[in-house]
Amino acid sequence: EAQVTQNPRYLITVTGKKLTVTCSQNMNHEYMSWYRQDPGLGLRQIYYSMNVEVTDKGDVPEGYKVSRKEKRNFPLILESPSPNQTSLYFCASSSLGGGQFFGPGTRLTVL
Amino acid sequence: EDQVTQSPEALRLQEGESSSLNCSYTVSGLRGLFWYRQDPGKGPEFLFTLYSAGEEKEKERLKATLTKKESFLHITAPKPEDSATYLCAVLGAGGTSYGKLTFGQGTILTVHP
Numbered sequence: 316e317a318q319v320t321q322n323p324r325y326l327i328t329v330t331g332k333k334l335t336v337t338c339s340q341n342m343n344h345e346y347m348s349w350y351r352q353d354p355g356l357g358l359r360q361i362y363y364s365m366n367v368e369v370t371d372k373g374d375v376p377e378g379y380k381v382s383r384k385e386k387r388n389f390p391l392i393l394e395s396p397s398p399n400q401t402s403l404y405f406c407a408s409s410s411l412g413g414g415q416f417f418g419p420g421t422r423l424t425v426l
Numbered sequence: 427e428d429q430v431t432q433s434p435e436a437l438r439l440q441e442g443e444s445s446s447l448n449c450s451y452t453v454s455g456l457r458g459l460f461w462y463r464q465d466p467g468k469g470p471e472f473l474f475t476l477y478s479a480g481e482e483k484e485k486e487r488l489k490a491t492l493t494k495k496e497s498f499l500h501i502t503a504p505k506p507e508d509s510a511t512y513l514c515a516v517l518g519a520g521g522t523s524y525g526k527l528t529f530g531q532g533t534i535l536t537v538h539p
Binding site: 363374 | 457458460462467468469470471472473474475477513515517525526527528529530531532
């Protein structure tokens with residue numbers, strides 16, 4: 316089944332404790348991206364990648380890191396999480412220029 | 427900077443009452459305009475991609491159209507199961523916009539039986 320998977324689905328952590336949210340796709344897509352969704356602010360792009368070893372900043376990259384060492388994986392790293400990073404996070408993938416397939420989301424709470 | 431504005435913010439319809447959602451955009455070179463449907467607590471679900479002005483796409487009760495400044499999502503004879511948030515997004519092509527996807531705030535559609 317074609318899908319984008321994210322783990323964990325729910326995470327509660329404390330300020331400053333490094334965490335990684337994994338994202339994997341099985342559709343051989345070149346393009347992968349991370350978004351955060353907050354009430355009243357909609358979906359905002361954090362980082363995106365158009366191919367292996369190629370990443371670019373979206374609209375809200377501060378406080379986040381990504382890497383694309385393999386085509387199928389695109390982890391999101393929060394090296395020192397803060398409460399303002401509490402949000403619902405989505406990973407997505409697509410062919411270049413195509414419609415994106417989204418993962419189920421990761422609900423992150425930073426205390 | 428790319429911008430996407432959707433209207434109305436919320437729309438309530440009776441079952442069978444057709445209507446349209448609007449997505450206005452400004453972008454440095456449009457590589458694609460996308461429509462998504464999102465149910466509460468779930469990831470957006472891809473509906474359509476439009477690439478050039480004049481293009482139209484249809485799927486069941488939904489039809490998306492594109493001009494140089496805006497896109498419409500027409501909903502014909504909606505049913506309660508069409509209730510969701512509908513999101514519009516643009517993929518930029520120029521300068522720092524290349525590869526960036528910008529979403530609108532969405533339109534919350536409620537269809538009453």
